[in-house]
Amino acid sequence: xxxxxxxxxxxxxxxxxxxxxxxxxxxxxxxxxxxxxxxxxxxxxxxxxxxxxxxxxxxxxxxxxxxxxxxxxxxxxxxxxxxxxxxxxxxxxxxxxxxxxxxxxxxxxxxxxxxxxxxxxxxxxxxxxxxxxxxxxxxxxxxxxxxxxxxxxxxxxxxxxxxxxxxxxxxxxxxxxxxxxxxxxxxxxxxxxxxxxxxxxxxxxxxxxxxxxxxxxxxxxxxxxxxxxxxxxxxxxxxxxxxxxxxxxxxxxxxxxxxxxxxxxxxxxxxxxxxxxxxxxxxxxxxxxxxxxxxxxxxxxxxxxxxxxxxxxxxxxxxxxxxxxxxxxxxxxxxxxxxxxxxxxxxxxx
Ligand SMILES: *Cc1c(COP(=O)(O)O)cnc(C)c1O
Numbered sequence: 028x029x030x031x032x033x034x035x036x037x038x039x040x041x042x043x044x045x046x047x048x049x050x051x052x053x054x055x056x057x058x059x060x061x062x063x064x065x066x067x068x069x070x071x072x073x074x075x076x077x078x079x080x081x082x083x084x085x086x087x088x089x090x091x092x093x094x095x096x097x098x099x100x101x102x103x104x105x106x107x108x109x110x111x112x113x114x115x116x117x118x119x120x121x122x123x124x125x126x127x128x129x130x131x132x133x134x135x136x137x138x139x140x141x142x143x144x145x146x147x148x149x150x151x152x153x154x155x156x157x158x159x160x161x162x163x164x165x166x167x168x169x170x171x172x173x174x175x176x177x178x179x180x181x182x183x184x185x186x187x188x189x190x191x192x193x194x195x196x197x198x199x200x201x202x203x204x205x206x207x208x209x210x211x212x213x214x215x216x217x218x219x220x221x222x223x224x225x226x227x228x229x230x231x232x233x234x235x236x237x238x239x240x241x242x243x244x245x246x247x248x249x250x251x252x253x254x255x256x257x258x259x260x261x262x263x264x265x266x267x268x269x270x271x272x273x274x275x276x277x278x279x280x281x282x283x284x285x286x287x288x289x290x291x292x293x294x295x296x297x298x299x300x301x302x303x304x305x306x307x308x309x310x311x312x313x314x315x316x317x318x319x320x321x322x323x324x325x326x327x328x329x330x331x332x333x334x335x336x337x338x339x340x341x342x343x344x345x346x347x348x349x350x351x352x353x354x355x356x357x358x359x360x361x362x363x364x365x366x367x368x369x370x371x372x373x374x375x376x377x
Pocket of ligand 1: 085086088089091112113172199202231232
């Protein structure tokens with residue numbers, strides 16, 4: 028079954044599954060004060076070269092919504108890309124966990140917020156104007172929902188604009204590892220050194236069963252999160268299994284190895300498609316997502332062969348699709364097989 032619908036249609040990586048089994052032996056303290064969780068936090072501190080406050084949760088939606096809840100009052104505004112996961116795909120969880128903050132969609136190519144668009148949006152919400160929500164947070168997705176990656180200069184500039192306006196900055200890093208190996212920089216450089224205050228650090232899509240970390244780079248700003256996580260129903264009683272997943276994910280660079288595999292498959296897929304006649308690539312591939320504009324006959328051949336992937340809307344991405352074409356999103360993961368990629372390319376070439 029060739030499945031390019033998402034990176035979470037894969038299973039759990041062998042190393043992480045083994046770590047879950049190992050953690051299953053015997054008893055361990057409940058509610059996240061176990062040695063597995065302590066080990067995961069220590070590894071994250073080492074990797075990010077900083078003392079951190081770490082909160083493990085089971086879903087990316089919980090990580091994002093709780094992180095925004097820590098940054099933003101109920102009367103606040105969260106600025107994000109108009110196609111951001113928090114804006115489109117979390118069923119109002121960010122609004123709920125902030126107790127009612129407003130999300131403001133900002134434009135930008137390939138899911139990246141453009142600095143000029145951010146400045147314009149901020150100007151529309153003057154500080155102290157009592158009829159309007161007050162700017163509180165900027166949320167950046169790295170990699171973006173279009174598979175693009177902000178470079179360090181772009182991240183730094185956006186964080187500076189936000190901080191100058193008194194906002195905190197959140198990063199949705201559901202695909203943090205895929206972006207990181209693409210930029211080939213350190214985790215610190217792609218986060219707190221660029222100005223990120225709080226990070227949703229994903230593991231599920233890159234090999235874990237269900238585990239994401241909320242990372243607060245200034246632990247003094249994390250005082251409310253233990254209560255918000257518990258109140259939100261995301262403090263797992265058998266929290267050791269989150270700790271075991273995260274520790275195994277990080278140990279010996281497993282997370283980076285998995286991301287490199289996923290990205291390499293995406294690179295191969297994008298290169299193969301770029302050479303197929305009639306196929307157009309809307310923007311360069313960077314992480315493990317490939318967007319392509321296929322001629323209808325190629326789409327039909329792929330569908331007929333049982334290949335799975337999503338048609339995607341190009342709204343807010345420049346509306347590039349013409350009549351007789353299909354705009355598609357293709358995801359690869361650590362579990363993708365090279366033969367699947369090659370078969371896809373062959374079918375698209377017809
Ligand atoms: C998958 C994803 C998430 C997390 O989604 P969950 O299904 O809640 O785990 C968050 N942000 C982005 C950009 C994603 O792609």
